[in-house]
Amino acid sequence: MSNIYDTAYELEKNLREASVFTELSAAYTAMREDQVAFQLFEEFRNVQIGLQQKQMTGQAITDDDVASAQAIAERASGNEVIQSLMAKEQQLSQLMEEVNAIITKPLQELYAPAKD
């Protein structure tokens, strides 16, 4: 039986060579090279990080926080370069969720409510 780490490295290689990853990589480079798109991307990311930090430190998310997150999300998703990047991110995120569901199945089963 192969080692769990060897298999993990093989999975990393598979991911790096998967078309969804190479396409995401190209979409990211295109965004970095577009000044308007890059600025929107950074603004969006900063708002996201701010919200995550609030959640992680147990602070309440205000209506204003939600409103400003929605506002930048709308502006960012109105940009075509960002749109292409987000579409690829969505595809990759779906793939990673599927991969994660497969590899964590033994744990899901272990902690599933017993049927006795």
Next chain:
Amino acid sequence: MSNIYDTAYELEKNLREASVFTELSAAYTAMREDQVAFQLFEEFRNVQIGLQQKQMTGQAITDDDVASAQAIAERASGNEVIQSLMAKEQQLSQLMEEVNAIITKPLQELYAPAKD
């Protein structure tokens, strides 16, 4: 090159057969069969779920929440059966973090701050 899903299934098999997983599984069964330990485990889990739900819905975590989480955590970790389970959970969690770091490296690199 092998398919990313095939590799994920191989990783699942590796995990299921890893000694850390079989030992965790045994520790979990032992806890389920011990009435005192099982009750502490369920109390602890309910408090954790309550906190997570607050975080996910953007509610503030109060000092009382923190205090009651600490109280049940102390009572649970004073139980030997729970102690053994938590030690195995910790080991498995470390393994999963390592595996996750390996397989998500391409993404970490992609989003790393550019050095230009």
